[in-house]
Amino acid sequence: MSKDIDFSDKEEYINPTFYVLTREGLILLIVSFVFLLLGLSYENMLYLIHGLIFPIIFIIFSIYLMRLDNYDIRVRIEITSGEIKAKTFLPVHIIVDSDRNFSGSIKLEVSDGLFPVITPLVSLIDSREAKGTTFLLLAPKRGKEKINRVVIQIAGFSGLFHLEQRIVLNKEIMVVPEPQRVALPWTMKQKILEDLVSEISVPVKGRGYDFFALRDFNFGDEVRHIHWRASAKYNKLIVKEFEEPMMLRFILVVDSSLLMNGPKLEFALSAAVEISTVIQRSHHSLSVIIQGDKYTKMIHLGQSSSALRTLALDLHNIRPEGTAMNYINLKNFIMDRRLNSSVLLILSDTENEPNHVKEGMMTLKRNMQAIFFFGLSTPGFGTLALSKVRDESFYNLDQLYYRREIVETSLERIYRRRFKLYQNLIDGPNSRFKVVKTYNTNILLELRELLVAFKGRKAHIRVAMRGEDNA
Amino acid sequence: MREDPIVFEDWKVGSAKYVNFSIFKRADAIFSIIFAFNMFLIGLIYQNGTMLFTWLFASVIIIFLEVITDQKNRTILNRLTIIIILGFLAVLSLQTIIPLLRYTWINVILSLNGILLAFKFILLPIVNDANDISGEVLEPRNEMTENRLMDQVHRLEGTEFEILSSKKFNLIYLKYLKINLIYYSIPIVVIVILFTLKIINPNFILFQAIIALIGLFYSVIILTIIITWLYYKYMQRKVRLEDEEDEEEEIIPVFPKIKIDTT
Numbered sequence: 001m002s003k004d005i006d007f008s009d010k011e012e013y014i015n016p017t018f019y020v021l022t023r024e025g026l027i028l029l030i031v032s033f034v035f036l037l038l039g040l041s042y043e044n045m046l047y048l049i050h051g052l053i054f055p056i057i058f059i060i061f062s063i064y065l066m067r068l069d070n071y072d073i074r075v076r077i078e079i080t081s082g083e084i085k086a087k088t089f090l091p092v093h094i095i096v097d098s099d100r101n102f103s104g105s106i107k108l109e110v111s112d113g114l115f116p117v118i119t120p121l122v123s124l125i126d127s128r129e130a131k132g133t134t135f136l137l138l139a140p141k142r143g144k145e146k147i148n149r150v151v152i153q154i155a156g157f158s159g160l161f162h163l164e165q166r167i168v169l170n171k172e173i174m175v176v177p178e179p180q181r182v183a184l185p186w187t188m189k190q191k192i193l194e195d196l197v198s199e200i201s202v203p204v205k206g207r208g209y210d211f212f213a214l215r216d217f218n219f220g221d222e223v224r225h226i227h228w229r230a231s232a233k234y235n236k237l238i239v240k241e242f243e244e245p246m247m248l249r250f251i252l253v254v255d256s257s258l259l260m261n262g263p264k265l266e267f268a269l270s271a272a273v274e275i276s277t278v279i280q281r282s283h284h285s286l287s288v289i290i291q292g293d294k295y296t297k298m299i300h301l302g303q304s305s306s307a308l309r310t311l312a313l314d315l316h317n318i319r320p321e322g323t324a325m326n327y328i329n330l331k332n333f334i335m336d337r338r339l340n341s342s343v344l345l346i347l348s349d350t351e352n353e354p355n356h357v358k359e360g361m362m363t364l365k366r367n368m369q370a371i372f373f374f375g376l377s378t379p380g381f382g383t384l385a386l387s388k389v390r391d392e393s394f395y396n397l398d399q400l401y402y403r404r405e406i407v408e409t410s411l412e413r414i415y416r417r418r419f420k421l422y423q424n425l426i427d428g429p430n431s432r433f434k435v436v437k438t439y440n441t442n443i444l445l446e447l448r449e450l451l452v453a454f455k456g457r458k459a460h461i462r463v464a465m466r467g468e469d470n471a
Numbered sequence: 472m473r474e475d476p477i478v479f480e481d482w483k484v485g486s487a488k489y490v491n492f493s494i495f496k497r498a499d500a501i502f503s504i505i506f507a508f509n510m511f512l513i514g515l516i517y518q519n520g521t522m523l524f525t526w527l528f529a530s531v532i533i534i535f536l537e538v539i540t541d542q543k544n545r546t547i548l549n550r551l552t553i554i555i556i557l558g559f560l561a562v563l564s565l566q567t568i569i570p571l572l573r574y575t576w577i578n579v580i581l582s583l584n585g586i587l588l589a590f591k592f593i594l595l596p597i598v599n600d601a602n603d604i605s606g607e608v609l610e611p612r613n614e615m616t617e618n619r620l621m622d623q624v625h626r627l628e629g630t631e632f633e634i635l636s637s638k639k640f641n642l643i644y645l646k647y648l649k650i651n652l653i654y655y656s657i658p659i660v661v662i663v664i665l666f667t668l669k670i671i672n673p674n675f676i677l678f679q680a681i682i683a684l685i686g687l688f689y690s691v692i693i694l695t696i697i698i699t700w701l702y703y704k705y706m707q708r709k710v711r712l713e714d715e716e717d718e719e720e721e722i723i724p725v726f727p728k729i730k731i732d733t734t
Contacts, residue, residue: 021696024547024599028592029693031551035558040682046561049585049662050592055685056658058692078632087481089623093632103647105600115478117620118634120487120606126643134632136623138609140478157654159547159596263477382480439480 019065020153025160028054054160061161073098075167076132077150082171083313086142086178086266089117094150095132102127104154104162108135111146113175115139125152139175142266144317147171176312177269182442189278192444195451197284200343200370201246210243248343248369250279250286251334255325255348256318257292262383263439264376268347269315271374271443275345276301276311278444287339288315291330293322298333324352327360331367340367347443350375350415350422350435358425371431372450375422379415380437485610489640490601499550499594500537502587503557507533509584510561513577525564529557547599554591582666586659593655597648604644 036051078093094106103126110121114137123133139145149168156162205212214230217237230238252275254268272288279286280301288311290297299314301307325348334340344364364371378384419435426433434450436443507530514522536553561584611617624634635643665681 024596026696027548027551028595031555032592033693036686038562042562042565046565046581046585046588047558049582049666050558050589052662052685053589053592053655053658055688056661057655059685059688060654060657062692080632089620091623091627091632103643103650105604107603115482115609116607117482117609118487118624119489119640120604120608122603122606123635124604124640124643124647126646129643129646130633130635130639134627134634136627136634138482140482157596157651159599266477 019161020156020164021161022159025157028160029058057157058161061157065163073102073152073154073165075150075152075165077167077169079147079171079173083174083176083316084139085312086175086270087138087140088178090114090137090139090173092135092137092147093132094135096125096127096152097131098127100127102154104152104156106133107151107153109148109151110137111148113139113141113143113145114147114173139173142175142177142269142316145173145175147173174313174316176316177266177273180270180274180442180444181440182445184442184444189444190281192448192451193278193282193284196343196447197246197248199451201248205241205243207242212241212243214238215241246284248284249339249341250275250284251339251342251344252276252286252288253330253344253346253348254288254290254318255292255346256290256295256320257322257325257349258320259324259349259351260376261320263381264349264378264383265318265320267376267381267436267439269318271347272315273308273312274443276308280307289330289333290315290318291325291333292320293324293326294329295321296329296333298337324356325349325360327356327363330360331363334364335367341369344368344371345447346371346373348373348375349378350418351378354418354421354425357422361426361431365428365431369430371426372447373422373426373431373433374443374446375419375433375435377415377419377435377437379411380435381439384411479612481612481616482609483612484607487605487608489637490605490644495594495598495601496537499591499598500533502591502594503533503537503553504530506557506584506587506591509580509587510564513580514564519567521567522564525560529560533557547595550595550598554588554595557591558588586663589659589662593652597651 032051032054034051035047036055039047039049039051074097076095076097078095080091084090092108094108096102096106103124106123106125108121117136117138119133119135121135123135125131125133147169149166149170152165152167153162154165214227215238217226217231217239221239225239225241227238227240252272254265254272256265260268276286276288280303286301288299288301290299297318299311301311334342361371361373422435423433432450432453434446434453436446507526510522511526511530513519514526533553611620627634
């Protein structure tokens with residue numbers, strides 16, 4: 001009946017039309033048949049009238065079908081894109097055209113992850129009023145969705161028997177991670193990255209373009225580097241020195257264990273794309289590692305213009321695996337690829353066993369230049385069973401009081417203690433911990449907050465080095 | 472729909488507000504009430520206790536089922552059950568006054584009831600369609616999401632992609648409804664003409680001939696449906712069996728290699 005069609009974004013179809021008797025139509029025919037028999041046996045008007053109605057409708061429709069020699073309708077389906085960002089809309093436009101006037105309905109069959117907004121998945125068409133209809137679909141979740149088929153019902157009795165055309169599309173829609181909830185201006189993003197780099201690295205004079213210092217002119221210095229204004233002021237030749245451009249290697253680790261399943265993983269992947277957009281335009285390099293228990297996937301961010309799109313597509317079908325992130329596997333993976341001495345940004349959960357995290361961080365701290373650990377808070381991301389219970393569901397005020405005053409406060413206390421514990425475990429001369437308390441933030445803002453706390457690091461190192469020198 | 476925090480943090484489940492259900496609800500309930508009242512009237516005229524009791528009782532049930540309870544979430548089978556109950560209740564109660572049914576004016580009331588029941592039948596697929604059209608959609612939970620949605624709709628307005636406005640949709644829906652009602656009214660007109668002729672002349676031979684013709688046509692169609700369905704099932708099974716055979720051919724048995732440690 002229906003066949004697979006090679007789909008392109010704007011395609012016209014001429015499909016065979018066929019006759020459909022619905023389940024309801026069949027039931028009504030049988031019921032009216034029983035009433036007809038009753039009416040005939042009792043010679044009663046009551047049963048005869050409604051017993052006859054559906055057979056006569058059916059006969060009229062059959063005669064109509066016999067008269068109908070050719071009912072070709074042409075269908076054009078337009079989908080704006082095969083890939084969309086999560087939480088955005090996908091319009092699907094269906095245009096139906098025929099040589100004769102018709103009215104009927106269009107039904108769109110889609111996978112579970114696409115939700116209709118404004119109009120449901122069934123719409124009406126009338127060739128005299130509008131040639132087509134647009135469905136607006138929302139893709140709230142990252143993943144692979146599908147527009148399965150379009151069913152067009154024309155010329156018949158609504159819901160009973162009609163002519164139908166089925167167009168099998170099987171069009172895959174890739175829903176890539178959503179953008180961060182808080183959008184930042186580009187200059188601010190760049191500033192945060194610069195702050196991060198300057199915090200991590202110590203500037204060295206070299207052949208860059210950024211100003212480093214002024215010094216006296218030595219024989220052999222390039223004339224174009226002379227600072228004429230300073231030379232005039234001090235009455236001697238002074239040249240400018242420049243900073244050696246720092247080429248840092250960033251590794252972004254996204255914990256993809258089952259504990260992260262849901263909003264946390266979505267945020268982490270969205271954050272990965274956000275950080276990538278900033279680093280891709282700089283001269284630093286970035287690799288994204290998706291780490292589950294046994295599953296490790298590394299995506300290296302290239303320099304080409306399509307690198308971000310490729311990254312988003314690579315991230316769209318990440319599924320959680322394993323109960324907790326395996327730090328040993330992560331460390332081995334990094335060491336095998338000689339990625340040590342990189343800057344590690346970890347997006348992980350705060351539900352892991354503290355000892356497990358402690359051991360993991362011990363192994364990583366030794367080999368990395370700096371570590372920034374972002375722990376995603378469970379109450380903040382609304383993944384606790386408690387957060388699904390709304391205030392309206394409490395009939396008893398005592399219960400509501402119990403929830404508000406006792407359960408929520410004790411939970412807050414427990415989590416505060418847990419975050420403190422994590423902070424003690426992770427914080428060190430080259431590593432910092434930060435809790436991400438809500439979905440409605442930007443990872444770069446969190447990073448900036450972390451950098452403010454990180455300010456004392458250089459002084460810390462200096463003190464440590466002085467101590468070594470004294471020894 | 473799934474209860475997922477990612478899906479439902481900004482959106483809630485609602486329904487499209489295109490079709491006004493209350494018209495169908497009222498019409499359906501009014502048909503049932505008039506039906507019950509007519510039957511009650513017949514009982515009152517013939518002073519038949521069984522009919523009086525049955526239709527008073529039925530009225531209460533009808534009012535409960537069709538007026539008080541929510542109609543929107545009712546399936547076509549639920550609605551059909553009400554009609555069947557009404558029909559069979561009428562069969563049973565009319566048993567007591569069958570000898571009196573020879574009077575033509577009673578037949579007029581019963582014909583009216585027949586038409587009412589037929590209208591209730593017609594409403595079944597129409598309500599079912601309306602149910603589909605005002606199906607589940609996601610509605611914005613907050614103002615920010617609503618603004619985002621409206622922005623998208625406004626952006627689409629300038630392009631070929633145009634979401635049907637409520638006004639235009641209603642226009643199409645009324646046309647659609649009108650066409651359906653015209654189709655449905657044809658058999659009612661045919662039946663009314665037939666029965667008028669039958670009432671005027673009880674030995675009207677054409678009536679018997681038409682009934683016989685309908686019976687013949689009907690049984691042929693039902694037989695065709697059954698045979699087509701059986702053939703379709705048979706073909707489906709055959710295709711499935713062929714697929715399974717193909718799959719079996721592709722499977723290459725692999726046995727685990729056993730390594731014996733001799734050290």
